[in-house]
Amino acid sequence: MWDFEFTLEVMPDLLEGLWITVQATVMGYLIALALGLAIAMVRRVPYAGGVVHAVMEFIRTTPLLVQLVFVFLVAPSTVSGMTIGVVVLGVHYSAYTAEVYRSGIEGVAKGQWEAARALSLPARRTWGAIVLPQAIRKVIPALGNYLIAMFKDTPLLFAIGVAELLTQAQRLGAANFRVVEMYTLVGFLFLIVSIPSAILIRRLERRYAAV
Amino acid sequence: MPPSETPLHEGPQGVEGQPLIVFDQVVKRFGDLTVLDHLDFQVDPGERVTLIGPSGSGKTTILRLLMTLEKVTEGHIWVDGEPFSHMPRGSGLAPASESYLRAKRRRVGMVFQQFNLFPNMTVRQNITEAPIHVLGTPKDEANQRASDLLDLVGLGEKIDAHPTQLSGGQQQRVAIARALAMQPEILLLDEVTSALDPELVAGVLDVLREIAETTDITMLCVTHEMGFARDVSHRVLMFDQGQIAEEGHPDQIFGDPREERTKSFLRSVLDNGD
Ligand SMILES: Nc1ncnc2c1ncn2[C@@H]1O[C@H](COP(=O)(O)OP(=O)(O)O)[C@@H](O)[C@H]1O
Numbered sequence: 347m348w349d350f351e352f353t354l355e356v357m358p359d360l361l362e363g364l365w366i367t368v369q370a371t372v373m374g375y376l377i378a379l380a381l382g383l384a385i386a387m388v389r390r391v392p393y394a395g396g397v398v399h400a401v402m403e404f405i406r407t408t409p410l411l412v413q414l415v416f417v418f419l420v421a422p423s424t425v426s427g428m429t430i431g432v433v434v435l436g437v438h439y440s441a442y443t444a445e446v447y448r449s450g451i452e453g454v455a456k457g458q459w460e461a462a463r464a465l466s467l468p469a470r471r472t473w474g475a476i477v478l479p480q481a482i483r484k485v486i487p488a489l490g491n492y493l494i495a496m497f498k499d500t501p502l503l504f505a506i507g508v509a510e511l512l513t514q515a516q517r518l519g520a521a522n523f524r525v526v527e528m529y530t531l532v533g534f535l536f537l538i539v540s541i542p543s544a545i546l547i548r549r550l551e552r553r554y555a556a557v
Numbered sequence: 558m559p560p561s562e563t564p565l566h567e568g569p570q571g572v573e574g575q576p577l578i579v580f581d582q583v584v585k586r587f588g589d590l591t592v593l594d595h596l597d598f599q600v601d602p603g604e605r606v607t608l609i610g611p612s613g614s615g616k617t618t619i620l621r622l623l624m625t626l627e628k629v630t631e632g633h634i635w636v637d638g639e640p641f642s643h644m645p646r647g648s649g650l651a652p653a654s655e656s657y658l659r660a661k662r663r664r665v666g667m668v669f670q671q672f673n674l675f676p677n678m679t680v681r682q683n684i685t686e687a688p689i690h691v692l693g694t695p696k697d698e699a700n701q702r703a704s705d706l707l708d709l710v711g712l713g714e715k716i717d718a719h720p721t722q723l724s725g726g727q728q729q730r731v732a733i734a735r736a737l738a739m740q741p742e743i744l745l746l747d748e749v750t751s752a753l754d755p756e757l758v759a760g761v762l763d764v765l766r767e768i769a770e771t772t773d774i775t776m777l778c779v780t781h782e783m784g785f786a787r788d789v790s791h792r793v794l795m796f797d798q799g800q801i802a803e804e805g806h807p808d809q810i811f812g813d814p815r816e817e818r819t820k821s822f823l824r825s826v827l828d829n830g831d
């Protein structure tokens with residue numbers, strides 16, 4: 347039988363875990379957004395672009411869990427698990443967001459670059475005022491999907507001892523012999539965050555797909 | 558591949574009575590395809606030249622070379638007595654670097670067949686972007702000039718519109734205003750009415766006629782609008798297979814063409830109803 351009293355009892359701890367999950371996701375996502383963009387731009391530079399591409403291929407083809415544990419083991423013990431988690435999540439996902447940005451940049455018509463050139467615009471303006479605004483607008487929905495994907499991957503931080511939602515649930519479930527209930531609650535809490543986010547992203551998609 | 562260093566040609570000097578643009582034995586190849594084959598021609602300051610010729614004869618390539626969107630394979634381009642495709646190095650010439658080209662290309666403006674307005678900007682921003690960020694024109698002054706230019710092209714009331722809200726003809730008129738905002742000495746027009754619905758062509762050509770009459774801007778114009786070419790140009794160059802097949806005054810080229818290639822080209826254009 348479902349025990350509501352127990353649910354209420356563990357809820358504060360679970361919400362605390364959820365809060366950490368959300369924080370890790372948001373911070374990791376900000377890293378992925380910024381780093382991915384930088385990577386997408388560097389990839390257009392002859393030589394350096396090839397090197398960056400190879401590193402990103404490597405990151406994409408190895409599991410996030412392995413990357414998390416590896417960095418956790420080699421990092422100095424003064425660096426917190428949360429920091430490692432956020433950075434590894436961010437860097438891992440930047441390999442994906444970079445591809446998204448790249449497709450957006452390639453989708454900008456050649457004539458836009460040529461018009462910018464014909465007006466003698468400096469690279470800073472060509473990128474900042476013309477290419478990126480058009481490219482990013484087109485890829486906002488795809489970038490949004492990675493926010494949800496990242497949120498769903500954040501429980502992996504469990505492996506390096508970050509007190510996120512899954513870690514909390516595991517601890518409370520084991521202590522009270524109510525593991526199934528705990529995991530049901532975890533799933534429920536994830537849904538509470540994911541569903542509104544997904545709806546929001548669909549809205550963005552519709553809004554930006556218009557033009 | 559251009560040679561890394563070639564002897565300095567006696568380039569035309571930028572003085573009164575000298576040509577503004579010189580193509581000196583210009584070759585342009587794309588892979589195995591030779592598009593321009595040792596091309597020589599000159600354009601005087603303030604001259605309006607129309608380039609005609611069959612599709613694929615290299616007209617667009619000539620304009621793109623002048624806009625520095627392409628690089629010459631061999632030969633040299635000079636503007637106002639200064640090397641344009643190359644830059645001085647030691648006693649010779651080397652292929653121009655990007656920073657050299659950046660300084661040079663300000664003198665040239667181009668209007669494209671497909672308009673190429675920036676869709677993420679308003680009409681005003683399209684026109685003021687380069688004056689503000691390239692010439693350093695103060696914002697107020699750039700805005701004032703944008704609205705003057707829009708009046709010139711008959712679109713004063715569209716200053717806050719987005720390009721997507723405009724017809725093709727209106728977009729092309731904005732693109733003309735945008736190019737003029739940089740006050741180029743040389744204006745390149747590449748089939749600027751070919752992408753337009755027939756009823757919108759006249760409006761754009763009227764704007765260009767007005768510019769031709771009221772300014773001394775040097776124009777190179779690729780067009781199939783023979784009536785327009787006859788009205789505004791001082792000289793017509795007929796291209797075929799990357800070379801000039803015939804050149805002359807528009808009345809002569811259109812009224813009494815000498816070359817068989819020119820005759821058959823003009824016939825084909827008339828047959829197409831342009
Ligand atoms: N970037 C390019 N790569 C390969 N071939 C090109 C390129 N640009 C133009 N060409 C070719 O060069 C020839 C001349 O093109 P163009 O100058 O556009 O001719 P026109 O404007 O007279 O129709 C055409 O055969 C065209 O296919």
Ligand SMILES: [Mg+2]
Pocket residue numbers: 616617618748
């Ligand atoms: Mg052409």
